[in-house]
Ligand SMILES: Nc1ncnc2c1ncn2[C@@H]1O[C@H](COP(=O)(O)OP(=O)(O)OP(=O)(O)O)[C@@H](O)[C@H]1O
């Protein structure tokens with residue numbers, strides 16, 4: 391009797407699901423007909439006719455929408471990978487400090503992690519942009535031609551970083567580093583205390599012991615957490631739009647406004663993000679396997 | 690005769706009030722075996738761990754191999770001591786991510802900067818001596834407790850220490866595995882290794898030790914030769930403890 395009841399409920403739930411998606415698809419079709427746009431990607435080849443302040447490759451408004459999207463992706467990847475690198479270094483330092491023995495470092499890092507994790511990223515980005523950069527004087531830091539920091543951004547050995555880009559990098563790196571620090575700390579304290587005593591009793595330095603004994607054992611606990619922080623970082627980078635940096639999301643947004651191709655644009659955005667995140671996940675798994683197989687911590 | 694360990698009046702409390710070590714003094718000469726006995730919580734582990742700086746203490750002074758340490762934690766001196774003193778733990782504490790041979794060569798390679806060929810050759814020699822050379826390529830989790838503890842002893846010997854510390858090396862072993870570890874320790878003692886051993890193994894203490902140090906509540910109650918300690922202990926507290934062990 392009971393199993394019949396189960397099957398009955400399952401059928402009802404499946405029917406409800408079909409009904410729900412049918413409703414959504416119906417909506418979509420009605421909208422497509424109403425806007426008279428149809429569903430195609432040929433518009434991608436038309437000129438975008440908007441300017442972009444930041445582009446890695448040559449770009450002008452006469453270039454196609456497709457090219458603009460590619461520029462957007464390159465801008466995004468630039469931000470994501472630089473932040474990923476910086477947040478990992480910063481997060482590791484803070485994570486190690488909070489797992490170590492030095493009380494002052496422990497308190498400082500706990501304070502850092504708490505403050506950063508408890509406030510919204512959007513707020514922090516606004517802070518770095520409006521308070522951090524736009525609030526700066528004309529020559530806030532000026533070392534002849536080597537390093538200039540002012541309200542226009544950062545100039546370092548002739549390499550110019552706009553204030554939007556700099557604020558975004560700093561904001562994302564600082565925010566993500568606090569989460570990474572917790573992941574690192576969690577991994578380290580998951581290693582039994584006996585392992586520390588063991589390497590110490592063998593005369594290994596703290597640095598050597600951490601590198602060759604503790605970290606290799608902490609890594610299986612760290613890698614999944616790290617991966618998920620990297621995925622978050624990639625997704626969080628779309629907040630760039632709030633401070634006017636032209637990342638993929640901001641450019642997508644502009645294109646939707648110009649062409650009304652919301653559905654196609656969202657599909658592009660979804661698929662490209664999916665691919666990026668699958669790449670990050672795979673890369674992390676490869677790194678993990680490589681470390682374990684090659685035993686690089688021994689050499 | 691060279692003095693290897695000289696402990697003068699050391700005290701330690703973890704939290705205010707209770708003393709884990711209470712004015713402990715002792716001396717161990719070269720080639721001698723000191724066995725430390727005492728009830729649970731009497732401070733045996735705390736004491737033996739101060740010898741290589743795994744534990745700090747509040748007052749007093751320790752002289753290990755001529756290197757003096759006191760309540761001020763001196764990283765450099767403790768590091769010097771650790772390079773010359775080996776330690777074996779109750780829970781083996783092998784490095785699970787490294788093969789048996791890598792466990793043993795880790796310190797020679799990184800602390801003494803020996804060549805890999807050198808370190809591995811000596812590592813294999815030690816494994817042979819411990820009777821487990823066939824396991825060199827395996828990982829700790831693939832070995833029995835007794836085998837793991839013998840690897841731990843080989844690892845402690847890899848730096849050619851002048852003093853070996855054992856904190857209940859057989860307490861985590863199955864009864865039928867205890868002797869294979871004790872036999873190895875007997876052999877080391879015969880070869881003239883200076884050793885401090887925290888253990889409840891009466892037969893080992895009787896046969897191998899030169900001195901028994903009995904502790905209770907952080908205090909040294911008595912220090913005697915094994916003959917006297919096991920037949921005619923000076924102190925009432927020691928006799929009580931031995932009676933309980935016999936049961
Ligand atoms: N990390 C610590 N923090 C606080 N108290 C501790 C700590 N380690 C040991 N103690 C206390 O110090 C005293 C001595 O402990 P110790 O571990 O040296 O005893 P032990 O003789 O080795 O006992 P066992 O035979 O159970 O191993 C005990 O009262 C114990 O509770």
Ligand SMILES: [Mg+2]
Nearest residue numbers: 733734735857
């Ligand atoms: Mg103990």
